[in-house]
Every structure is written in structure tokens, then in C-alpha cells.
Amino acid sequence: MVNVQGPWSPLLGRLSLGAIPDNPIIAGAFIFSVLLGILVLVYLTYADRWGYLWREWLTTVDHKKIGVMYIIIGLVMLFRGFIDALMMRTQQVLADGAHSPGFLGAAHGYLVPYHFDQVYSAHGTIMILFAATPILVGLMNVVVPLQIGARDMAFPYLNALGLWLTAVGAALVMLSLFLGDFSHAGWVGLTPLTELAYSPGVGTDYWMWAIQISSVGTTLGAANLIATIVKMRAPGMSWGRLPIFTWTALSTNIIALTSFPVLGVALGLLGLDRYFGTHFFTAGLGGNLMLYSDLFWIWGHPEVYFVILPAFGMMSEIIPTFSEKPLFGYVTMVAASFAIAGVSWSVWLHHFFTMGASPRVNTFFSVATMVVGIPTGVKVFNWAFTVYRGRSRFDTPMMWAIGALFMLLVGGLTGMMLAMPPVNYSVHNSVFVVAHFHTMLMVVVYGILGAVSYWFPKVFGFRLNEALGKRFFWSFTIGTIVVFIPMYTSGFMGMTRRLDYLTNPALMPFEIAEEIGIGFYLVSIYYFVRQLYVSLRDRNANRVGADAWGSARTLEWLAPSPVPFYNFAVTPRVHARDELVWRRGQGLEGAAPPRYEDIPMPRNTSVPLAIGALALGLGFGLVWRIWWLTDVSFIAIILTVIARSFVRDTDYVVKAGEVEGIEKRLRQRAAEAARAATSASGIDALRPRESNP
Amino acid sequence: MAHDAHDPLQHPEVRLVNGRAYIAAFIVATALMTAALAVALHGSAVPHAMLVLSGAAALAIAVQIVFLLQLDFSSTQIWTTVSFLLAAPLFVIAVGLSMWMFHSLDARTMLMNLMP
Ligand code: HEM
Numbered sequence: 001m002v003n004v005q006g007p008w009s010p011l012l013g014r015l016s017l018g019a020i021p022d023n024p025i026i027a028g029a030f031i032f033s034v035l036l037g038i039l040v041l042v043y044l045t046y047a048d049r050w051g052y053l054w055r056e057w058l059t060t061v062d063h064k065k066i067g068v069m070y071i072i073i074g075l076v077m078l079f080r081g082f083i084d085a086l087m088m089r090t091q092q093v094l095a096d097g098a099h100s101p102g103f104l105g106a107a108h109g110y111l112v113p114y115h116f117d118q119v120y121s122a123h124g125t126i127m128i129l130f131a132a133t134p135i136l137v138g139l140m141n142v143v144v145p146l147q148i149g150a151r152d153m154a155f156p157y158l159n160a161l162g163l164w165l166t167a168v169g170a171a172l173v174m175l176s177l178f179l180g181d182f183s184h185a186g187w188v189g190l191t192p193l194t195e196l197a198y199s200p201g202v203g204t205d206y207w208m209w210a211i212q213i214s215s216v217g218t219t220l221g222a223a224n225l226i227a228t229i230v231k232m233r234a235p236g237m238s239w240g241r242l243p244i245f246t247w248t249a250l251s252t253n254i255i256a257l258t259s260f261p262v263l264g265v266a267l268g269l270l271g272l273d274r275y276f277g278t279h280f281f282t283a284g285l286g287g288n289l290m291l292y293s294d295l296f297w298i299w300g301h302p303e304v305y306f307v308i309l310p311a312f313g314m315m316s317e318i319i320p321t322f323s324e325k326p327l328f329g330y331v332t333m334v335a336a337s338f339a340i341a342g343v344s345w346s347v348w349l350h351h352f353f354t355m356g357a358s359p360r361v362n363t364f365f366s367v368a369t370m371v372v373g374i375p376t377g378v379k380v381f382n383w384a385f386t387v388y389r390g391r392s393r394f395d396t397p398m399m400w401a402i403g404a405l406f407m408l409l410v411g412g413l414t415g416m417m418l419a420m421p422p423v424n425y426s427v428h429n430s431v432f433v434v435a436h437f438h439t440m441l442m443v444v445v446y447g448i449l450g451a452v453s454y455w456f457p458k459v460f461g462f463r464l465n466e467a468l469g470k471r472f473f474w475s476f477t478i479g480t481i482v483v484f485i486p487m488y489t490s491g492f493m494g495m496t497r498r499l500d501y502l503t504n505p506a507l508m509p510f511e512i513a514e515e516i517g518i519g520f521y522l523v524s525i526y527y528f529v530r531q532l533y534v535s536l537r538d539r540n541a542n543r544v545g546a547d548a549w550g551s552a553r554t555l556e557w558l559a560p561s562p563v564p565f566y567n568f569a570v571t572p573r574v575h576a577r578d579e580l581v582w583r584r585g586q587g588l589e590g591a592a593p594p595r596y597e598d599i600p601m602p603r604n605t606s607v608p609l610a611i612g613a614l615a616l617g618l619g620f621g622l623v624w625r626i627w628w629l630t631d632v633s634f635i636a637i638i639l640t641v642i643a644r645s646f647v648r649d650t651d652y653v654v655k656a657g658e659v660e661g662i663e664k665r666l667r668q669r670a671a672e673a674a675r676a677a678t679s680a681s682g683i684d685a686l687r688p689r690e691s692n693p
Numbered sequence: 694m695a696h697d698a699h700d701p702l703q704h705p706e707v708r709l710v711n712g713r714a715y716i717a718a719f720i721v722a723t724a725l726m727t728a729a730l731a732v733a734l735h736g737s738a739v740p741h742a743m744l745v746l747s748g749a750a751a752l753a754i755a756v757q758i759v760f761l762l763q764l765d766f767s768s769t770q771i772w773t774t775v776s777f778l779l780a781a782p783l784f785v786i787a788v789g790l791s792m793w794m795f796h797s798l799d800a801r802t803m804l805m806n807l808m809p
Pocket residue numbers: 188304305307308350351352369370372373376411412413414415416418419420424427428429433436437440441444
């Protein structure tokens with residue numbers, strides 16, 4: 001075991017009062033979180049919601065609720081990551097040129113370099129691993145079992161465990177804000193900066209263990225989703241009829257299952273360096289710091305496809321629904337998804353073309369990278385042909401999907417530029433690269449926001465407010481344009497990334513433009529929150545039937561909205577690729593099943609939550625080197641897992657009569673909702689539209 | 694369906710559980726790892742240390758596949774086995790291409806020679 005600098009005690013490890021940062025911004029964040037926390041606690045107590053929270057959410061194994069909780073965690077972290085972005089933009093606009101002012105102890109701007117470095121490291125780590133990834137996993141959790149006609153995931157208990165491990169990772173990142181500090185070595189963990197000699201504090205440890213623990217959750221979730229898709233499809237749901245979103249979920253989770261272990265190994269070796277004094281990635285003493293970059297990006301590039309493939313799937317569901325036309329080129333869409341997943345494994349070196357590999361190696365990876373453009377291009381044309389001569393409606397989900405298409409075009413083309421080593425040598429580590437991958441991640445964000453508004457009525461039974469949704473879309477889009485066009489430009493002018501201070505005053509106009517852009521993002525958040533509030537307030541006017549959009553095509557829209565806990569009263573038999581369109585054609589829409597059956601369901605359990613709490617103890621102990629805590633937590637986790645395996649009473653049965661009662665009530669409610677909606681809007685909003693097959 | 698009323702212990706996957714095979718796998722793997730550690734510590738004294746290490750690793754993998762995971766081509770295990778086989782190319786890509794790069798990297802960067 002390595003000796004660390006500074007005091008250490010057996011009881012508290014490295015933890016001491018000195019770990020609490022004295023910084024006015026952090027103090028403000030702390031007060032904000034405490035007030036928010038108190039507000040939530042008071043509400044829960046006052047409204048007597050604790051039992052409800054415990055029964056319906058914390059101990060649930062229902063895939064829809066787990067999915068929703070994943071999405072909530074992701075949205076909270078998205079907000080935190082956005083605040084980081086706002087701070088970085090503000091620093092760069094203030095600290096520009098030798099005469100720029102300094103505040104709060106900084107020579108220029110208001111953040112000292114040490115803090116600025118933590119802010120961008122936290123931003124990247126949070127956005128990719130604790131915002132995008134959980135939201136996507138959450139959406140797949142909600143939608144995939146419904147799309148394939150399953151009652152739940154293959155392993156509901158494992159599903160809850162994955163959720164709580166992800167939550168632990170997010171919690172560790174948030175904790176680092178108020179206790180100790182966060183890594184300052186970038187989201188990628190630049191070596192040898194992450195080594196103990198150069199980062200003796202706890203920041204790197206927070207970063208490392210947060211990712212390590214949550215990625216165990218992601219890997220378990222991936223195995224679960226794959227098993228669900230392979231084993232739990234309803235009768236008739238052959239591979240050729242699988243909805244595209246489910247196909248992309250399959251390909252993306254294959255990527256997760258195969259690539260996350262590599263990250264685990266890379267971080268594990270780094271951990272050995274930091275805790276046991278080995279020399280895997282040290283500079284010298286037999287270590288090889290380039291090996292870390294290699295391992296990190298062997299995971300890193302597949303990970304970027306892990307986040308984009310589900311977004312492609314969402315676009316492939318939204319565009320046909322609002323074009324009222326089947327998806328163009330189903331088979332090529334599936335093939336393209338798997339081609340992307342396959343090729344994504346052989347391109348990782350494009351992240352370090354400049355490291356010094358031989359021209360032949362660089363050429364190989366350059367060509368491999370550009371090959372990804374072919375299946376991606378196939379997809380773009382498929383979407384374009386789907387819209388072509390369709391009966392397009394521009395509801396909010398469709399706006400986001402079309403926006404994603406534009407982002408994909410810009411991000412993909414700049415990616416192609418970066419894929420050429422000669423170009424890459426001149427813009428590597430510039431903000432041009434930052435603009436490229438943000439445009440790409442915007443595809444993901446647009447896809448997610450489209451998917452949230454698209455599937456929201458399925459889960460909650462009412463639609464989100466359309467007018468505010470449009471305002472959200474437009475303010476967000478203006479923000480995107482005003483931030484990233486100047487960023488591409490200043491990147492071309494040679495502005496390197498991760499700067500806490502800009503020496504070149506000529507960059508000032510771009511920084512000002514980006515600051516204005518981030519202001520538009522701020523406005524868009526306001527509209528989003530207001531949209532949620534208004535929609536919740538007016539929910540009774542916006543209730544929907546099973547098919548919330550009147551032109552939906554896939555199986556999940558057959559179940560009532562909101563979906564009852566057992567999903568389908570009777571497991572549906574699937575007849576066609578666009579099952580709902582087929583049923584509509586046969587006049588079977590809304591038909592009640594001839595008779596109901598008993599439904600076996602998994603029981604709630606608090607074990608995953610308990611394991612999550614213990615994992616938090618383990619992570620916290622590892623970060624602060626509190627060995628008794630790590631030992632106790634680790635042993636307790638193992639004992640809990642063993643004890644749980646002896647629990648035999650894990651299922652119960654919902655009687656057929658009970659199912660019938662619930663279904664009757666749901667049908668009646670849907671009919672009332674339809675009537676209310678018609679009289680409220682004056683138009684027959686819920687009339688099923690014809691689809692040209 | 695996953696939650697049919699059947700006894701979970703009747704699932705064919707669960708029937709594969711075999712305590713004796715697990716213990717055998719554990720003992721063999723531990724022995725191989727200890728041997729590999731010894732070889733690594735006294736690398737210079739063992740002829741073809743790299744080959745011996747690779748052989749031990751391959752043997753350990755084989756033992757895990759046979760005794761621990763019990764992969765075979767039965768209808769219960771075919772999906773798992775095929776998935777495992779399909780992961781092999783990824784392994785070859787990741788390790789092979791990395792070796793290709795590192796083959797000339799030290800010479801080209803001279804980084805590792807500069808360090809103590
Ligand atoms: C047509 C497909 C794409 C191509 C050709 C491409 C190409 C590249 C290249 C060559 C780089 C390295 C730039 C450098 O550091 O000098 C890069 C960086 C990056 N790309 Fe892409 N890319 C593509 C798609 C994507 C997608 C789909 C995503 C994510 C959704 C993405 C996210 C990223 C990220 C996160 C980085 C840089 C990370 C960092 O250094 O911190 N890219 N891309």
C-alpha cells in the first residue's frame with residue numbers, strides 16, 4: 001500500500017475538516033442543494049409520501065419506473081453539467097488578454113486554473129457517463145420491453161441493481177463538490193497526470209471510482225437488455241419484425257458489454273498504480289503512459305457509438321410516426337446499425353493520431369474511421385426517404401428528430417475532416433475537436449429530448465405542452481448554433497482546448513458570441529421546466545389513449561397509456577413489422593382480449609438499494625482510504641448477494657379477475673380522456689389517422 | 694416468460710450448476726496464476742518466459758470455459774457459446790492493432806528511453 005501525503009487516521013482515513021472547500025461558489029452550490037433537499041424532505045413528510053416513495057419507487061423492480069429513475073438521475077446530472085459549462089464559458093469570456101480583470105483570487109477571470117481544470121473534467125465525465133448514458137439506458141429500459149411485448153426485463157432484480165450502482169457513481173461525483181475535490185485531468189484521465197505523484201489529492205480517486213462503480217451498473221444493464229431482447233419477445237415477434245429502436249438497443253448494448261470491461265481494466269490498473277504503487281502508466285520505471293491512452297480509447301470510441309446508436313433508433317421511430325409512412329429501408333437500417341457497431345471497434349486510434357504511431361498505422365485507422373461514414377450515410381438517406389412524400393407533421397418530437405439530422409450532418413462531416421491525419425495534426429486538441437464532438441453529442445441530446453416528448457404520454461398518460469415544447473426546441477437550437485459555430489471558427493484559428501486563460505485578444509468576439517449562446521441554453525432550460533410544470537398542471541386536458549399520436553406504428557402503443565405495471569393484460573401476438581398499423585388495417589385497434597389470465601410478477605425488493613448504499617460506502621472509503629469502511633462494505637455486499645440468493649419468495653400472481661378490473665377501468669378512463677380532449681380542443685385530436693402502408 | 698410460475702431451479706441454465714467443477718476451476722486457475730507469477734518474478738531464469746506465460750494464460754482461459762462457464766453447443770448454451778466466439782475477433786482487433794502500433798512506437802517517440 002502506498003503512503004499518501006498529508007495526515008491519515010485509521011478512523012477517518014484522509015478525511016478531515018480541511019476537506020471542506022472554502023469557496024463562495026461551492027458554498028452557494030451547497031446552500032442551493034441543501035435548500036432543495038430540505039424542500040423535498042418537507043414535501044415528502046408533509047404530503048405523507050414516504051411510504052409511497054419506498055413502495056412505488058425505491059424498492060421497485062418495474063422496468064418503467066426504473067427507466068424513469070434513470071432518466072431523472074440523468075436530467076439532474078445534465079443540469080449540473082450545464083452549470084459547469086456556463087462556468088467555463090464565463091471564465092473564458094472574462095479571462096481574455098493580459099489586461100483582463102481577475103476576481104475571487106484568480107489572476108484572470110474568476111476561476112483559478114486548479115478549479116477550472118476540475119470544472120471541465122467534471123463537465124465531460126458527467127455529461128457522457130452520468131447524463132447521456134443513464135438517460136439512454138433509462139429510455140431503453142422503458143421502451144424495449146414494451147416494444148417486444150414483454151412483461152418486464154429478463155432480470156428485474158439485476159435491473160434495479162444497475163440503477164442503484166449508476167446512482168452511486170453520480171452521488172460520488174456530486175459529493176466531490178462538497179468534500180475534497182474532483183479530478184483535474186480531463187474526462188479522459190490524461191496520464192501521467194492521474195498518477196499519484198502528480199495528483200496526490202482525492203480528486204482522481206473520486207473520478208476513478210465513480211466511473212468504475214457506475215460502469216459495473218451499465219455492464220449489468222447491457223447484459224440484461226441483451227437477454228431481454230433475445231429471450232423475451234412476444235410470440236410472432238421474429239427478428240424481421242423487431243422495431244428499429246430495439247435493434248439499435250441490441251447493437252448498442254453489445255458495444256457496452258464488450259467495451260466497458262476494457263475501461264474497467266484501464267481504471268483498475270490506474271488504481272493499482274495509485275494504491276499499490278505499481279507502474280503500469282507511470283512515466284518511467286517500466287511504465288508506459290501511452291498504454292493508458294490506448295486502453296482508454298479502446299473503450300472510448302465504442303462508447304461514443306454506444307451513446308449515438310440509441311439516438312439513431314429514436315429518430316427511426318419518431319420520423320415514420322410523424323411522416324405517417326413506414327420507415328424506408330428497414331433491413332439496411334438494421335445492417336447499418338450493426339456495421340457501425342462492428343467498425344466502431346477498429347477506429348479508436350483516431351483519438352491520438354498525433355501520438356507518434358507510424359504513417360501506416362495512422363493510415364489504417366484513418367481509412368477505418370472514414371468507413372463508418374458509409375453506414376451512417378445509409379441511415380441519413382433512409383430517414384430522408386422516409387420523410388419524402390410523407391404526410392409530415394411537425395409535432396415537438398419530430399422537430400427534435402429533424403434537428404438531430406442536421407446535427408449529424410455537421411458533426412459527421414467535421415468528423416471526416418478530423419479523420420484525416422494531416423488535418424488532425426493541425427487541429428488536434430483545439431476547440432475544433434470540442435465543437436465536433438459536441439455537435440455529435442447534440443445528435444444524442446436532440447434524440448433524447450425528442451424521445452422524451454415522444455414516449456412521455458406512454459409512461460404518464462398525458463402529453464407534454466406543445467407550444468412550450470416548441471419554444472424549448474427553438475431556444476435550444478439557437479443556443480447550439482450561437483455556441484458552436486464560433487467554437488469551430490476559433491478552433492480553426494488555433495485556440496487550444498481546456499484554456500483557463502486566452503492570450504490572444506482576437507478570440508474575444510467568439511467568446512462573447514458563445515456566452516450569448518449559453519444564455520439561450522439558459523432560456524431553453526426555463527422553457528423546459530415550465531413545459532413540465534404546465535403539462536403536469538393541465539394533465540387532465542391532455543390525457544391520451546393507447547396510441548398517443550394517432551399515427552404510431554409499433555407494439556408499445558398497443559398497451560394502455562399510462563402502461564399498467566404488468567404492461568400487456570395478455571401477451572400480444574405479433575403479425576407484422578408495424579404491428580399497430582396492421583391492427584388498424586384489420587380494424588382490431590382497441591379490441592379487448594377474449595379472456596384474461598393470471599399474471600406472475602416479480603416482487604419488490606429493497607436489496608438492490610441496500611447494495612447501492614453499501615457500494616457508496618465502498619466507493620467513499622476507497623476515495624478517502626478509510627479501510628475499515630471499505631472492508632465492512634465489501635464484505636456486506638458479498639453477504640447480501642449470498643443471502644438474497646436464498647430468498648425463494650420473489651414472485652406473486654395477479655389474478656385474472658383483478659387484471660380484468662384494472663383493464664376495464666383503464667379503458668373507461670381512456671374513453672373519458674378522448675371525450676374531454678375532443679371537447680377541450682374542438683378538434684378530434686385522437687382520431688386515428690390513416691397511414692399509407 | 695421470465696416470471697412464469699415454474700421453479701427457477703428447474704431452468705436448464707440453473708441445472709448446470711456444479712460445485713465440484715467450480716472448485717476444480719478455482720484450484721486450477723489459482724495454481725496457474727501462482728505459477729505465472731513465479732515465472733514473471735524470475736523471468737530471466739526461465740527459458741521462453743513469454744511463451745510460458747501465454748501458454749498458462751491460454752490454459753487458464755480454457756479451464757474457465759470448460760469448468761466454470763460450461764460452454765458447449767447444447768441448446769441451453771449455444772447462444773452464450775456463439776456470443777463468446779463472436780467476441781474473439783474483437784479481442785484480436787484490440788490486442789493485435791495495439792501491438793502493431795506499439796511495435797514501433799517506442800522507437801518513434803523515444804519517450805520510454807528518456808525516462809529513468
Ligand atoms: C462519422 C463519424 C465520426 C468520425 C469520422 C469522427 C472522427 C473523430 C476524430 C478523428 C476525432 C479525434 C479528433 C482529435 O482529437 O484530434 C474525434 C473526436 C471525438 N469524437 Fe468523433 N467522429 C465521428 C463520430 C462521433 C460520434 C458519433 C461521437 C459521439 C456521439 C463522437 C464523439 C467524439 C468525441 C467525444 C471526441 C473527442 C473526445 C476527446 O478528445 O475528449 N464522434 N472524432
